[in-house]
Amino acid sequence: MEMTVIRAGALTTVQDAGRPGQRAAGVPSGGAADQLALRVANLLVGNSEDAAALECTLTGPELVFSTDTLIAIGGAAFVGLPVWQTVRVRAGERFALGACRGGCRSYVAVAGGIDVAPVLGGRGTYPPAKLGGLAGRALRDGDILPLVRVTRSGSLEHWHIDPRLLPAYTASPVLRVVRGAHAAEFGTGWLEAEFSVTSRFDRMGVRLAGPPQRRNATRELLSSAVGPGTVQVPPDGQPIILLADAQTIGGYPRLAHVIGVDQPLAAQLQTGGTVRFREVTLAEAHRLWLARERDIGILREGLAQKFR
Amino acid sequence: MTLSPLGDNAVVLELGQEPTEAVFAQVQALAAALAHHPPPGVIDVVPAFVSVTVFYDLAHIGSYEQLCAELRTRAGRAASRPPFELGRLVEIPVCYAGKFAPDLAEVATHAGIAAAEVVALHAGAEYRVQAIGFVPGFPYLHGLAPRLHTPRRPSPRTQVPAGAVGIGGAQTGVYPFATPGGWNLIGRTPLALFRPEEEPAALLRMGDRVKFRAISPEDFAAWK
Numbered sequence: 242m243e244m245t246v247i248r249a250g251a252l253t254t255v256q257d258a259g260r261p262g263q264r265a266a267g268v269p270s271g272g273a274a275d276q277l278a279l280r281v282a283n284l285l286v287g288n289s290e291d292a293a294a295l296e297c298t299l300t301g302p303e304l305v306f307s308t309d310t311l312i313a314i315g316g317a318a319f320v321g322l323p324v325w326q327t328v329r330v331r332a333g334e335r336f337a338l339g340a341c342r343g344g345c346r347s348y349v350a351v352a353g354g355i356d357v358a359p360v361l362g363g364r365g366t367y368p369p370a371k372l373g374g375l376a377g378r379a380l381r382d383g384d385i386l387p388l389v390r391v392t393r394s395g396s397l398e399h400w401h402i403d404p405r406l407l408p409a410y411t412a413s414p415v416l417r418v419v420r421g422a423h424a425a426e427f428g429t430g431w432l433e434a435e436f437s438v439t440s441r442f443d444r445m446g447v448r449l450a451g452p453p454q455r456r457n458a459t460r461e462l463l464s465s466a467v468g469p470g471t472v473q474v475p476p477d478g479q480p481i482i483l484l485a486d487a488q489t490i491g492g493y494p495r496l497a498h499v500i501g502v503d504q505p506l507a508a509q510l511q512t513g514g515t516v517r518f519r520e521v522t523l524a525e526a527h528r529l530w531l532a533r534e535r536d537i538g539i540l541r542e543g544l545a546q547k548f549r
Numbered sequence: 550m551t552l553s554p555l556g557d558n559a560v561v562l563e564l565g566q567e568p569t570e571a572v573f574a575q576v577q578a579l580a581a582a583l584a585h586h587p588p589p590g591v592i593d594v595v596p597a598f599v600s601v602t603v604f605y606d607l608a609h610i611g612s613y614e615q616l617c618a619e620l621r622t623r624a625g626r627a628a629s630r631p632p633f634e635l636g637r638l639v640e641i642p643v644c645y646a647g648k649f650a651p652d653l654a655e656v657a658t659h660a661g662i663a664a665a666e667v668v669a670l671h672a673g674a675e676y677r678v679q680a681i682g683f684v685p686g687f688p689y690l691h692g693l694a695p696r697l698h699t700p701r702r703p704s705p706r707t708q709v710p711a712g713a714v715g716i717g718g719a720q721t722g723v724y725p726f727a728t729p730g731g732w733n734l735i736g737r738t739p740l741a742l743f744r745p746e747e748e749p750a751a752l753l754r755m756g757d758r759v760k761f762r763a764i765s766p767e768d769f770a771a772w773k
Contacts, residue, residue, distance in 0.1 A: 264593045264604070265584070266743075266751035267685040360745050370685045370726060372745055422553055422561065463568065464680060464689070466595040466602030470556050490597045490682035498556030523613070526557035530607055 242391075243307045244351060246384040247335065252298035255355050255374035255386070256348075256485075258291030260363030264489045268372070270469065272365040274444055274485045274508035275316050275346050277408055277533075282315030282350035284540055285327045285402070287393050287548035292354030293364040295380075297347045299511070301338025302380065304349070308332050310391070311352040317344025317410065317509055325407055327397040344410045344509030345442075353389035367486060395548035406536050412514035414506040416482075417521045417529075421472065421495035426458040431496060431518060436480065438514040444486040447510050453478025456494055464492040470499040470507065472518075482507050482516075500526035502533045550624055552617055559604045560617060562624055568598045568679060568691070576601055577636070577756040579627035588619045596755045597680035598689075636678070636756035641723065643672065643714050643761045644769040645736040652702070652733035656716060660696045668763055670694040671714075671735065676721065676759040686725035686743030686751040690759055693721045705731035712738045714761070725751075736761075739772035 246253070256279065259272025273279035273296055280290035295302065301319050309332050318324035319338045324347075330336055341347050357364050357374060366374025375384055436451035454474050467473060471483045473493040482499060483491075484507065497518060499507050510516065521529075551563045562579065565572030580596035583603060587594070590609030595602040603620060610616040645653060645668040657664040676690035683689075698719045706729060709715070713724045715732030724730055725743035742752045753759065764772075 261592045263685075263750070264595045265580070265681065265755070266749050267681045267683065267687055268750065270593070270604075361748075361750055369728065370743060370745065372685075419554060419557055422555070463598040463600075464682065465561060465563075465597050465600040466555060466559065466604075468556065468559060468604065488683060489595055490680055495555070500557045523554050523557060527607055527613060530557060534608055 242353070242388040244355070244386045244388055245305045245307075246302050246380050246382065246386065247305055248303040248337075249380040249382050249384065250297050250302040250338065251300040253302045253380045254296050254366035254368075255293050255357055255380075256296040256365040257293040257363055259365060259485065260361050260373075263361050264466070267489050268361060268370070269367065269486045269489060271363060271367050271373075271485050273348060275348065275505040277505040278316030278346070278348045279350070280537060281325065281402070281406070281540065282313045282348045283354070284544050285313035285315070285325070285397070286311045286350050286352040287391075287395050287544070288350060288352065288354050290537070290541070292350065292389070293357060294348050294350040294355065297338060297341065297349065299345050300340050301347060301349070303335060303337040305335050306330055306332055306351075310388070311395075312336075313350050315348040315350065317341040317347045319347055325402050343412075345511040346508055351388055353391040356387040356389045369486075393548045395544075397547055400547065402540070406540060408505045410506060410509050412511070413516070414503070414510075415517045415519050416499045416503045416507055417526070418472065418497035418499050418518050419523050419526050420520060421497045423456065423458075423462075423494035424496055426456045426494060427454050427474070427496055428457070430454070431480070432520060434517070436516045438510045438512055438516065440512045442510060442512070444484055446481045446483040446487060447507065449480045449482065449516060451479070454480060454496065462492050462494060464490045467491040467495065470501070470504050471495055472497040472499065482510075484508055500529065502526075502529045550628075552620065555602055558607065559602055560620060561600050561602045562620060563600045564624070564628075565599045572599050573677070573679065575624075575628050578630050579624055580755065582623055582627055588616060588623070590616065597682060636754070636758050638758045638760065639753060640760050640762055641738050641740055642764045642768065642772070643736040643738050644764050644766055645671070646766050649737035649766070649769070650735050653735045656697065656699050656733050656735055659699050662696065667697060667735065670697055671721065672761045672763045678753050678755050678757045678759060681751055681753065681755055684725060684728050686753070688722055688742070688753045688759070690721045693719055697721075699733050701731040702733060705729050709734065710737065712740065712742075714738060737769070739769050
């Protein structure tokens with residue numbers, strides 16, 4: 242059982258739930274930039290949430306499968322194709338995914354999951370160190386990816402996901418944040434400002450442009466841990482929102498952190514969009530996260546009835 | 550010691566302001582204790598310079614307050630521990646010659662000494678790994694002779710070769726693989742500092758001691 246990548250698209254990689262426990266060695270958590278999209282897409286084809294799937298960027302691949310199977314697309318929609326739904330594909334049928342809209346990353350989960358070997362506890366691709374995925378690199382035209390043998394089958398006809406579970410992707414989100422360690426050194430202007438998304442975005446982070454955020458302190462900072470969601474401010478005053486492949490430690494002042502439930506929105510930012518920030522308390526961020534996990538748990542249980 | 554949140558899934562324990570030996574010993578002791586016996590829900594522990602950051606899975610920590618209380622207890626215990634073991638001593642062979650050392654002459658000029666003296670000073674010191682980061686396996690090494698402190702290059706190279714040994718300000722380090730980089734390159738090691746097929750993947754750990762040993766281009770070429 243395999244999937245052939247006829248055309249790879251702009252930047253398509255194998256990604257999963259990430260690589261826990263490796264940060265002390267300098268290895269980022271990695272995995273899907275939009276973890277919610279990956280998890281839901283996997284559940285929709287009867288996989289465990291952390292199975293390896295394709296992460297497509299801006300333009301999707303063209304795929305063909307060696308066997309009849311189920312796929313589901315999560316994240317940004319591809320023009321003309323259903324999103325957040327299970328789709329039956331036939332062996333040999335060419336499946337062209339085209340352009341993403343309403344975001345910049347789409348996830349294609351395939352029943353069983355992509356069968357690449359885990360490296361340091363993750364199957365996700367991290368090209369800077371050539372880790373995971375297929376040979377540690379982005380997919381190329383003609384690549385063949387083995388699929389895990391499917392042991393469960395299911396039917397999701399006449400079934401629709403509860404839309405309340407889905408992220409409200411928008412080109413101009415208000416991202417909820419908790420304060421960073423150095424927030425007090427920046428005043429409060431950043432909470433009123435609007436930032437635009439520059440063309441400099443990748444899996445490490447998204448560079449914003451807007452009114453420069455200046456520190457009223459000169460103390461040199463010693464590097465310490467950063468992670469996905471961290472909003473750091475380099476000397477030019479233009480914030481960077483870190484994403485899945487964020488380096489493990491950083492020395493720039495930390496203004497804020499996008500809370501877990503809003504990180505999927507940050508992962509979908511693209512050039513031309515805008516961002517505003519709204520501060521919430523840590524307790525609120527935790528409450529929202531636990532509520533999100535409860536919702537996913539309900540989806541998981543519901544779908545477990547459909548796949549046996 | 551201060552304890553503060555890093556977003557909604559991590560806590561930073563700052564054990565001091567300056568990376569003195571005493572603070573560094575506590576960072577090392579606490580990181581080791583947390584890595585060996587992680588409290589419930591702790592999924593990653595990141596020591597660096599004066600801090601230890603603990604990433605957690607909210608669903609498995611009980612409550613945030615419980616985790617913080619546990620971390621305070623652990624930090625207290627680590628602070629009262631007798632002087633820590635000095636970490637392993639790792640020797641890294643480095644060829645400081647020719648194409649392996651494109652910035653050696655500049656570093657020598659900046660220091661006002663001969664290139665051979667730069668090599669003698671760099672290979673003569675013992676360093677301490679104060680953090681691993683920037684890219685997987687990259688060690689931030691403390692202990693560079695003050696003479697050799699050299700500002701980073703005004704514009705970073707787009708590609709620094711794997712194994713390049715560099716000086717950035719008061720620190721020295723080794724690039725584990727090809728990456729952009731702004732440090733002054735004075736040599737190259739044939740050793741792999743990051744080996745994904747091994748556990749741990751990074752050759753060096755925070756707290757390790759490092760010595761460089763000068764080797765010839767022939768030794769470099771013959772290294773398996």
